[in-house]
Amino acid sequence: MDHAADPDPVLIRLREGFERIALVLRADLWAAAGDAGLNPAQAQVLALLAARPAGLRAKAIAAHLAVSAPSMADTLSALERKRLLQRTPDPADARAVIARLTEEGRALGRAFASATSQVMVALARLSPGEQADLLLTQIKLIRTLQQAGAIPVQRMCVSCRHFRPNAHPAEARPHHCAFVDAPIGTRDLRLDCGEHEAADPDVQAATWTSFADGSPPLRAPADD
Amino acid sequence: MDHAADPDPVLIRLREGFERIALVLRADLWAAAGDAGLNPAQAQVLALLAARPAGLRAKAIAAHLAVSAPSMADTLSALERKRLLQRTPDPADARAVIARLTEEGRALGRAFASATSQVMVALARLSPGEQADLLLTQIKLIRTLQQAGAIPVQRMCVSCRHFRPNAHPAEARPHHCAFVDAPIGTRDLRLDCGEHEAADPDVQAATWTSFADGSPPLRAPADD
DNA sequence: GCGTTTTAATTAGGACTCCTAATATTATGA
DNA sequence: TCATAATATTAGGAGTCCTAATTAAAACGC
Incomplete structure (x- = not known):
C-alpha cells in the first residue's frame, strides 16, 4: 500500500x-x-x-x-x-x-x-471559545479539501463575495456580511449559506489571507 | 421530530x-x-x-x-x-x-x-498548535460521548492508569506515561493505545480534572 | 456543418450492508 | 431450579454501492 x-x-x-x-x-x-x-x-x-x-x-x-x-x-x-x-x-x-x-x-x-x-450534545459541552476554534479549524480543512478537489465547492462565507473579513477589527464580531449588512463572529461563519455567491478567485485569495491572518481587508469594499 | x-x-x-x-x-x-x-x-x-x-x-x-x-x-x-x-x-x-x-x-x-x-493531507497543513488543539477537542468530545453511552469505552491515555497529567508542568510535554516512562505532549495523546489499562473511576475523574485544568496531579504517583 | 469526443443519466448485474424478527444456545439470578 | 437475560446466528427483505454498458445530448475540431 x-x-x-x-x-x-x-x-x-x-x-x-x-x-x-x-x-x-x-x-x-x-x-x-x-x-x-x-x-x-x-x-x-x-x-x-x-x-x-x-x-x-x-x-x-x-x-x-x-x-x-x-x-x-x-x-x-x-x-x-x-x-x-x-x-x-x-x-x-x-x-x-x-x-x-x-x-x-x-x-x-x-x-x-x-x-x-x-x-451536538457533546459539542454543546465545549466552551464558546473552543467551539469557535473548532469551527475555524473545520473551515480550514474543508477549504483545503476543496482546493485539492476532494469535495465540491462549498457555499462558505470565506469564499463569498458578500464577506468582509476583519471589517470591525478588535471587536467580538470582527467580520461583516454585506448581504445582511451585519457583523459576524467566528461562530457565525456558515459552511453552507443559501445566499452564497462565489467571489472572483483573486478576491477569494485576498479575502482568505486577510481572514486567516487577521489583517485588515485588502480590497476596496465597493463591489457590492 | x-x-x-x-x-x-x-x-x-x-x-x-x-x-x-x-x-x-x-x-x-x-x-x-x-x-x-x-x-x-x-x-x-x-x-x-x-x-x-x-x-x-x-x-x-x-x-x-x-x-x-x-x-x-x-x-x-x-x-x-x-x-x-x-x-x-x-x-x-x-x-x-x-x-x-x-x-x-x-x-x-x-x-x-x-x-x-x-x-490527513489536509490535517498536515494545520500548524502543530492547531493540531494539538484539535486533538484535545476530539478527546473531550469522545470522552463526553463515552460517558453518555454513545460509544463504547475507548483506550485513551486520559483514562489509563499509567497516565500522569501535568507531571512536568511548564514543559512542552507536560504529561507522563508511566508505562513507557516518558513525557508526553498533547499531540502524543493516544485515542486507542494497546497498553491501555483503565484506571479506577475515582482516579479517572481526578486525572481528568488535573488534565483539563492544567493543575498538578491530585494523587500520589505510587500506584504503578 | 458534421463526425468525434465528452458528458449526464440510467440500466444491468452482483456483492454486500443493514435493518428487524425469530431461533438456538448458554449464562445468570431469584 | 426455572425464568430471564445475553450472545450469536439465520431468515427475509430493502436498499446502497460498485463497475461496465447503454442511451442520448452537448461540445469540440476542422
Whole structure:
C-alpha cells in the first residue's frame, strides 16, 4: 500500500478522532432517518436538498455526498417512489435532470438538517471559545479539501463575495456580511449559506489571507 | 421530530463540518478498501482488529463500529470467507465468539490503519498548535460521548492508569506515561493505545480534572 | 456543418450492508 | 431450579454501492 515514509503519527490520531465521531454521526442519522422509514443515504439527500430550493443536478448531488452517479440514481429513485422528491429535465441541458424535494420531502429534510444529535450534545459541552476554534479549524480543512478537489465547492462565507473579513477589527464580531449588512463572529461563519455567491478567485485569495491572518481587508469594499 | 427549542446554530454548523469531513473519510476508505477488493465495513473491522491481537467478541466489534450484531455477523462471515479473519468460541463463555485476524488480515488491517488519506493531507497543513488543539477537542468530545453511552469505552491515555497529567508542568510535554516512562505532549495523546489499562473511576475523574485544568496531579504517583 | 469526443443519466448485474424478527444456545439470578 | 437475560446466528427483505454498458445530448475540431 503506502510504505513510502509513514505519516506523522499525530495525523493518524486526528483521523482516528474524526472516524470515531463519524461513527456517531452515522448512528445519529440512522436513528433520525429510521423514525421516518428512511435510511442514511436518503436522509442525507433530503438534508442537502432542503437547503437548495432550486434543486440540484443528480451528478452534483452524487458529488456532494461522495458516491457514484449510479448509486445516487438508486437513491433518487427510492425517494421518488416515496414521493419525497421529483426529477425534472434541466431546461438548460436535455441530458441532465434536476432533483427537487416535494413539500413533504422538504419538511423532512429540514428536520434532518436541524435535528439534535448525540454529537451536538457533546459539542454543546465545549466552551464558546473552543467551539469557535473548532469551527475555524473545520473551515480550514474543508477549504483545503476543496482546493485539492476532494469535495465540491462549498457555499462558505470565506469564499463569498458578500464577506468582509476583519471589517470591525478588535471587536467580538470582527467580520461583516454585506448581504445582511451585519457583523459576524467566528461562530457565525456558515459552511453552507443559501445566499452564497462565489467571489472572483483573486478576491477569494485576498479575502482568505486577510481572514486567516487577521489583517485588515485588502480590497476596496465597493463591489457590492 | 424535535421541535422543542431549536438548538444553538453553531452546534449545527459544527455538526455539518464533521459531516463534510466524514464524507471524505468514507471516500478515502472506499478507495483504500477497493484496492484490496473490500468495502468500507470490512476495512473498518480489519483496522479495528489489527490493534487488538487478542481479538474481540462479535458484539464488541459491532458496538465499536456502531452497527447491529446481525450486520456485523454478515461482515464477519464475508471476511472469514476471504480468509482474513477467524472466529473461535470464547473459552470464558460458550455463547460468545472471538474474532481474530489471520496473518493476511492483520497486514491489511495495519495498512488501512496507517494509510495516508486526503483528510490527513489536509490535517498536515494545520500548524502543530492547531493540531494539538484539535486533538484535545476530539478527546473531550469522545470522552463526553463515552460517558453518555454513545460509544463504547475507548483506550485513551486520559483514562489509563499509567497516565500522569501535568507531571512536568511548564514543559512542552507536560504529561507522563508511566508505562513507557516518558513525557508526553498533547499531540502524543493516544485515542486507542494497546497498553491501555483503565484506571479506577475515582482516579479517572481526578486525572481528568488535573488534565483539563492544567493543575498538578491530585494523587500520589505510587500506584504503578 | 458534421463526425468525434465528452458528458449526464440510467440500466444491468452482483456483492454486500443493514435493518428487524425469530431461533438456538448458554449464562445468570431469584 | 426455572425464568430471564445475553450472545450469536439465520431468515427475509430493502436498499446502497460498485463497475461496465447503454442511451442520448452537448461540445469540440476542422
